[in-house]
Amino acid sequence: MAATIGDVARAAGVSRSTVSYALSGKRMISDETRERIQAAIDELGFTPNAGARALATAQTNVLGLYLQFQEDEFAPAMLQYVLPVSTTAREHGFDLLMVTDTDLVGAVTRTTSSYMVDGVVLLDVTYDDVRLEPLRRASQPAVLIGYARDAEGFDSFDLDFGEAARLAIDHLADLGHRDIILMTPPEHVVARGGSYVWRFRDAAVERAARYGIHLTAHYGDSRQPGIRESLDAAFAASPAATALIVHNDATIAALPSYLNDRGLRSPDDLSVVGVFSREFGQTFSLPYTAVETSPDRLGQLAVQQLIRRIADPAEAGVPVVRLIEPSLTDRGSTGPAA
Amino acid sequence: MAATIGDVARAAGVSRSTVSYALSGKRMISDETRERIQAAIDELGFTPNAGARALATAQTNVLGLYLQFQEDEFAPAMLQYVLPVSTTAREHGFDLLMVTDTDLVGAVTRTTSSYMVDGVVLLDVTYDDVRLEPLRRASQPAVLIGYARDAEGFDSFDLDFGEAARLAIDHLADLGHRDIILMTPPEHVVARGGSYVWRFRDAAVERAARYGIHLTAHYGDSRQPGIRESLDAAFAASPAATALIVHNDATIAALPSYLNDRGLRSPDDLSVVGVFSREFGQTFSLPYTAVETSPDRLGQLAVQQLIRRIADPAEAGVPVVRLIEPSLTDRGSTGPAA
DNA sequence: CTGAAAGCGCTTACAG
DNA sequence: CTGAAAGCGCTTACAG
Missing domain, CATH: 3.40.50.2300 (Response regulator)
Structure with missing residues (x-):
């Protein structure tokens, strides 16, 4: 039904190999021949069959x-x-x-x-x-x-999630924070082998220790009411915390609403650093300083x-x-x- | 490099067509032959080449x-x-x-x-x-x-977005609402030809009129601060509204936070009906009655x-x-x- | 119940 | 600068 390279060759009065080479540019074709071929291609609406090409070249693209x-x-x-x-x-x-x-x-x-x-x-x-x-x-x-x-x-x-954590900690340390909460991805992500959880957390813990910063890490959730509850628990455990690092997509997306509920404003009441991409921040209109995930x-x-x-x-x-x-x-x- | 149907045929001591038919089940193969073929397939780790099959059958799957x-x-x-x-x-x-x-x-x-x-x-x-x-x-x-x-x-x-609108209006009409705000998708969605915008809105307007309900439709946005501003404008224009229908994904996702900011609670201060899927509601933990988009x-x-x-x-x-x-x-x- | 052969639509050495 | 032919790895009438 659809035109094949043979149809094009016949219409242009050349061989199939010539059409093929005209298509791929893998050898010189006279201008006149090329034009005749192109005209035939246009007229017949020819497109190479992907399966046939894959079979011949062992490449599917x-x-x-x-x-x-x-x-x-x-x-x-x-x-x-x-x-x-x-x-x-x-x-x-x-x-x-x-x-x-x-x-x-x-x-x-x-x-x-x-x-x-x-x-x-x-x-x-x-x-x-x-x-x-x-x-x-x-x-x-x-x-x-x-x-x-x-x-x-x-x-x-x-x-480099280790470096991401150090960036976040350094930034907060420079601002004088000495008691920081870290919300990580959910625990089941760890169980599944999401290494970014512990790579970020371990580096954060280590870096904080070096500054003498009190850092407590908590698993966040990916659904409500878990998101809220884990934040509640984290704040209850660290009533003197002045900064929050959020390495958890669902939690950061819910954070504006959560902070509002608690009557907290950033940065006045709490400094907030997220870990998310520019696109993600834009989609969810997140007003937070962040380590970009790119x-x-x-x-x-x-x-x-x-x-x-x-x-x-x-x-x-x-x-x-x-x-x-x-x-x-x-x-x-x-x-x-x- | 990889085994072909010819390799399997040789190993099993049969023809290529027999292997092919054993694979497709399109004709009877004796148990003994089938077993020899299966053994050869397993040993050689044979999988049919998708490109060759596509070329032969004119079907890519x-x-x-x-x-x-x-x-x-x-x-x-x-x-x-x-x-x-x-x-x-x-x-x-x-x-x-x-x-x-x-x-x-x-x-x-x-x-x-x-x-x-x-x-x-x-x-x-x-x-x-x-x-x-x-x-x-x-x-x-x-x-x-x-x-x-x-x-x-x-x-x-x-x-059926028309029916979706009627469901929402009927539900609110039954509860006695007579002044309703409808947030639609952004105006650029209409420009692009997103017919669900006007199919829902027109049906809502018509149904509301039948009940003598005062319904005002506003374009929502898909990003902050537009989402908030469009809601602000809608409430300002309809200060006596008792119900809100949200047919806008970004707006409904931001609604919990927005209502909180304004100190509004549903259903006490405002009845809310969304238009979204179960999955979407779960992802964003939306506590709203909704017409399901399935x-x-x-x-x-x-x-x-x-x-x-x-x-x-x-x-x-x-x-x-x-x-x-x-x-x-x-x-x-x-x-x-x- | 099974085989030999043609054909799917390309590409690419091989020849001239 | 161009052509004839083999080959990629399958499927499926055609034969027996």
Whole structure:
């Protein structure tokens, strides 16, 4: 039904190989021939068949994006990574197969071993991510957005959460705060292997100790009333706290309302530092100074590296674990300790 | 490198066609042969090559999911549709190509005319959606989630927003409310062709008039401080209003905080009815009675219909525009008019 | 119950 | 500067 390269060749009075080369530019074609071919293509509305091309070249121009939607997590946070990954992929001529199967291992195996994708982007990587094992058997390269215990053989990109914590603590220490509350992601995120929880927390604890700062860490929640209750508990345990660090998407999104309920204003009554992206802050109109998580930058770097590796596995060199440097954006929610 | 059907055939001592038929079950294979083939498959770790299969069968088992991320819209709302579409597709053996190009027409043309997908799911459909034109030229079937002026030739699924409005008005009328504020989606959504804005609003206005209810509709915003300002303006314009209908995701997500700021409690000071999904309400812990938008149901119905049409274009019959019946979930945020 | 062969629509050495 | 032919890895009539 649809025109094939043979139809174009016939209409232009050339061979199929000539049409193919005209399309790919892989060899010189006379102007006259090229024009005849182009006219035939336009007239017939020809587009190369992706399956046939994939079979002939062993390349699909599709990347797999693997993500998990967890019932008990704050879904909007994941979305920030999807768009930059998709955009960067398209800039390099790749489409995106979005895989959300709950059978994580099966999904990776199925899509890689059938050669549906040229490369793999893993989102929401956990410390002992079960997807890494099937990925090692795969012949396609993979990139992780996140941090795994044994990322040997894979490129990994993540925020430097240790440095993020030090930035937050330094900022508050400079302002004279000596009693700080840290709200972390929920405990089940730790159980699942969300390493950013303890990487941030441990670094914060250590840095605070160095300043002689009293820091207490509490698990936050991702749903009400848990969000509110965990904050209540944290404030009750540290009545003299003058600053709050929130490393928890659902909690920071709910914080304006919570502080209002308690009649607290930042920075006058309480200094607040969040950990979230510019996009997230904008979506939820968050008025807080924050350590930026830069999902757009991570997504872009990850996809670029993956595509480099697809294009030239040898050239791309040894796999790297790259922790990108966070920065702090001051939105005026911190001030001198009371 | 990877095993092909020829390798399996050789190892099992049968022909390639026999392996193929054993895989598809399209003809009888003796138990003994089948076992030898299965053993060879297991040993070699064989998985059929998706590109080769697509070329031979003219079927990719991939659906295209086309969505637009608008800078000025509340992104989390879109996510609710993605998961049910993905889940339903997988239940029927289809994977999902997620297409987010800003060049909407080009993206549809590119992916359909190269036969990357067997069918198309259009999300975030506008009244004069530019994607419909390239879709008419495509040979694959398509389904719209949303409502277009001329959906001729396509299956469409959307909530019955007219009925949704009537449900909300009836509910409040029964409770004796006679002065109601309606916050609609932002004005730019109307400009873009988001028909749900006026379908809901017009039906609400008409229904209210029938009861002799004073209803004033205001455009809400999707970002602060616009969200707050539009609510302020609405309350200023209707100081005697006893009820609020919110048909705006960003506004309803911000409402708990806003009402708190103003010292208003629902249902005592103000009855509140939202228009949002169960999932959305859960993510944002919204304590409001709401007309459910059922994105999971819409996504599932849409994909099922699309797959039916792919499987048997003739059997599936004439394209339908199906508006699903909303229902109201009482969460106790409405009460008798003061 | 099974096999040999053609065909799906491309790309790319090989030849000239 | 261009063509004829092989090959990518499947599926499916056609034959027996």
